[in-house]
């Protein structure tokens with residue numbers, strides 16, 4: 154395990170801080186002027202456009218309001234920039250030019266870090282698939298027959314992927330109670346979260362050309378926290394036979410900081426033992442999951458936050474490179490800025506479930522929050538937060554928060 158790399162930015166050396174020099178996650182910020190690319194260091198945001206115009210970094214489009222130009226350049230360039238930034242910020246190397254490019258993080262506005270080309274959501278959590286199969290169908294046949302062979306996914310909406318801190322309206326949709334003879338249309342009554350990690354595709358693949366699992370790993374620029382908000386009552390009525398549609402289309406929240414694969418390298422973990430041997434094109438070639446502690450919190454409007462789940466990214470059955478290799482296997486072209494949701498990350502026990510559907514077992518067992526309120530699903534005014542970090546020896550690789558606040562439903566035309 155590598156040790157803390159000390160920085161002259163003092164707050165970056167805090168062992169409990171999210172953003173030591175070992176991390177250097179990428180994002181897009183503004184502070185009253187145009188959005189531009191940045192990295193996080195301690196409690197500061199480092200303006201990469203300023204470093205680029207000062208000639209301290211090559212031109213990789215850091216003055217643009219998205220990371221896509223940089224992400225498309227591939228892993229050799231990502232490594233060069235990481236090495237250059239590490240050098241500029243290392244203890245003893247302080248310069249006025251770099252100091253002038255630092256801004257207080259708490260005064261910065263964070264934007265969506267990259268233009269989301271397309272959004273695909275997978276279903277790689279075995280416990281989650283088992284729980285949902287038990288609740289929606291039948292505990293005896295909870296896991297679909299293809300699940301141990303295919304990283305199941307669906308094509309979601311890129312248009313409603315939003316950055317942490319964005320509020321959104323409760324969706325409306327068509328639902329049907331099991332005992333009703335016809336459906337009705339109105340605000341969702343079972344609004345849920347899904348704790349996921351998003352893999353961010355940097356280098357694209359060509360239409361018609363499949364990629365290996367190792368190539369897929371090289372294509373991934375980094376990872377973000379991802380909340381795949383879900384309207385369970387809409388989902389239950391609409392999902393057969395083509396899968397989720399409106400139940401997932403209204404909002405997906407991602408964290409503001411993309412944590413690079415280089416920062417996560419010391420925390421690689423293998424997938425669990427294969428219950429059925431995978432077909433060669435998606436077979437594991439090395440450890441491609443990561444040891445990342447994950448948590449979910451919920452805070453009612455004006456109230457304290459309560460932690461309701463704690464689990465780990467390494468419980469997934471399929472890694473993101475396996476999902477990406479499967480995605481491209483038909484000849485599907487993958488684009489810079491493609492976002493791949495992992496699927497809900499639920500550990501094997503109740504306190505480790507990554508959705509309210511599972512935590513409350515279909516809304517039957519309410520959760521009590523600090524302050525005494527209870528919840529089965531998300532209520533108007535609630536703020537949900539995802540949190541994640543990898544624990545190193547004397548430092549942490551943090552993801553920053555991934556939060557979203559639910560507003561009341563809105564009428565058509567209003």
Ligand code: CA
Pocket residue numbers: 274275347349381494496497
């Ligand atoms: Ca999902």
